Amino acid sequence: MLGTLQSLLSQPGSQSGKRTSSFSDNAPSWEALQQLVEEKGAQLSWQQPDLENGPSNPLALKRTFGQPGTPRVKLFRDHAAWCPYCQKVWLQLEEKKIPYTLEKINMRCYGDKPPEYTAKVPSGLLPAMELDGRLIVESAEIMRILEEAFPDHNPLLPSKGSKDRQRADSLMRLERRLFSDWLSWLTTSWSHEANKREFIATMDAVDRELGAAGGPFFLGADLSMVDVVFAPFLERIAASILYYKGFTVRGDGRWKNLERWYEAMEARPAYIGTRSDFYTHVHDLPPQLGGCASVPDADEAAAAIDGEDRSWQLPLPPLNATSFPEPYSPGEDPAIDRLRAAARLVGNHAAIVKFAARGCGKPGWRPVSAPLSDPTATAGESFLEAVDAGMRHVAHALLEGVDASSLHVSDGEKLPGDAVVASAEYLRDRVGVPRDLPYPAARQLRAHLNWLIGSLTA
Ligand SMILES: N[C@@H](CCC(=O)N[C@@H](CS)C(=O)NCC(=O)O)C(=O)O
Structure with missing residues (x-):
């Protein structure tokens, strides 16, 4: 299946063989959508997450858990939240409620590391930790030292000798x-x-x-x-x-x-807050491991994980402890999940539009080994207006439902469908969990991007 995905990725826009239609720029503005996010949030009693003191959240750069003073710990973990060794330390800090600050460093398969990091950690390996300014590497050592240095914070190991x-x-x-x-x-x-x-x-x-x-x-x-x-x-x-x-x-x-x-x-x-999803993992493992070997028996499950069956289409199948392909026992709250996805899209729209528009832009001059990463790719600048409108239609559909959408598709409209389809596909395939959104919200975003793609594709 990865083979399918890779070939799909090398020619952005897997729907590009199909005929696409142009569409109208009549979605609400980003300001109006922000207003809607706030109104819906009030209706559903949903608030933007408290990054510093609330439940673990991959967007947080500082965690104090309500404790005073400057955190003694600084964690360096990978920015895509792919590294299992980083996840262990991250989870330990969260479970123990040890205040910490965070610096996200990219893995090599995502491009070159910042020289400031390799000056500090010549191997470039993640995770690393500074405790009172002292650098410690190797996750097992970091975890051992954290247990020793914070004995009053929810001890996670039985006493020695027991x-x-x-x-x-x-x-x-x-x-x-x-x-x-x-x-x-x-x-x-x-x-x-x-x-x-x-x-x-x-x-x-x-x-x-x-x-x-x-x-x-x-x-x-x-x-x-x-x-x-x-x-x-x-x-x-x-x-x-x-x-x-x-x-x-x-x-x-x-x-x-x-x-x-x-x-x-x-x-x-x-x-x-640290949990990823099947889709993200199955594509983050090969670049870290140098490849994974598929057997033909896996094709059906792989298609479902990649959203190639109906699993990423609206109406989404229910999400629970027995769902196929991915069980998720906390289940879902579709209205909140859609709101969460919309809030992220609206709150970060300028960067997301530019990122998505790589799908109709140019691949990077220097490819890296992670198929979903292309740090030197460039956006299709001339299509930014169209991609922006497409993403506003997606945000609006997330907030008000696809039936309330004002998306008007017809051959005579102003905005080109093909560039927007390629961009929506590019973004859909790169929504990472938990980096971008929790799993239930990520699948809503993927499905609503598919709604846009389907609407623009004959
Ligand atoms: N034994 C190390 C292993 C750490 C490790 O292999 N980290 C990988 C990521 S999972 C890494 O930093 N690789 C370099 C890179 O990809 O940038 C530990 O437990 O901390």
């Missing part, structure tokens, strides 16, 4: 075994059956361990460091093994304790 601590240490080793078995199966096409057996045996062991202390977490009723360490990988495993191997990890009841663990994690605001 039986629980021994169990926690042994579970951490199980996590590395799972990591290795997952990668062996995911990244190679040989020994498919043997790799699959090995992976399943290790997942059976993980599920047994999740039941051993009564659950829902590894050490029992309370979340611990073990859950924090497993979380980024169990998240990526569920996405990638379905997409590349057609094998359901989550949602078919095979591993009951694990299902309960996913649900318990997703009930935690600290985790949900």
Whole structure:
């Protein structure tokens, strides 16, 4: 499937073979849309998130959790929120409510790193942390030091020498075994059956361990460091093994304790703000791992994850703990999810329009290894007005529903449909979770971009 996506990406506008129609510039202005966001927010009792003190949010650059003073910790994590090692540290800080500031650094597959970062961390690796100005690298070391330096902030490890601590240490080793078995199966096409057996045996062991202390977490009723360490990988495993191997990890009841663990994690605001989605993961893993190996059995699930079936079309199928392809136990609140997507689009419209217009602009002079990234691409400047109007129609449809949209499509209209279709597709394929939006809001945005694309395409 990635092959399909890559070829699609190399010729922006997969609908470009189809006939598109021109359309009218009669969507409300951005100012009027902002007004609507505020009105809807008041109606639905929804407020813009409190980035500093509210639930974890990928847009936050400073977190104080209401505590006075200057944060002692500065975290450097990847800006796309793709790196599992960064996610562990991020989640630990959030669960412990340790005040911190954040600097986002791009991964190499997203282009060159800022020289100030490589001067500090010559390997360029993420995450890194400064504690009282002292630099620490390696996620395991960072996490160990955070536990030691903030003993009063919700300790996540049982005390040294205790039986629980021994169990926690042994579970951490199980996590590395799972990591290795997952990668062996995911990244190679040989020994498919043997790799699959090995992976399943290790997942059976993980599920047994999740039941051993009564659950829902590894050490029992309370979340611990073990859950924090497993979380980024169990998240990526569920996405990638379905997409590349057609094998359901989550949602078919095979591993009951694990299902309960996913649900318990997703009930935690600290985790949900860091959680990505299947689509983002299946496309962020290959550039980090140097590729993933698909089997033909995976085609149906992969098409659903890529939104190539009806899964990204309005009306969206319900989202819950058993939805296919991606279970999401907090479920959805479609009115709020649409509002959240609209608020982001309206609040950041100038940058988003320019970004989307790369879809009708020129690919970059220097490609990078992440297919969804093209840092040197340029926007189709002459189409900015049309793309702007298209995005205002999308925001309006998110806020008022597609039936209330004033979008008028006909061959005689002023604005070119083809450039806008290419731009909407470019943006749709690059909505990243959690970087841009939480999953339920991201799928609303993708589906409303598809509504625009479908409306403009004969
Ligand atoms: N052992 C390191 C591994 C960190 C690591 O591999 N980070 C990757 C991202 S997942 C990285 O920074 N790669 C360089 C890059 O892509 O920019 C740790 O646990 O912190």
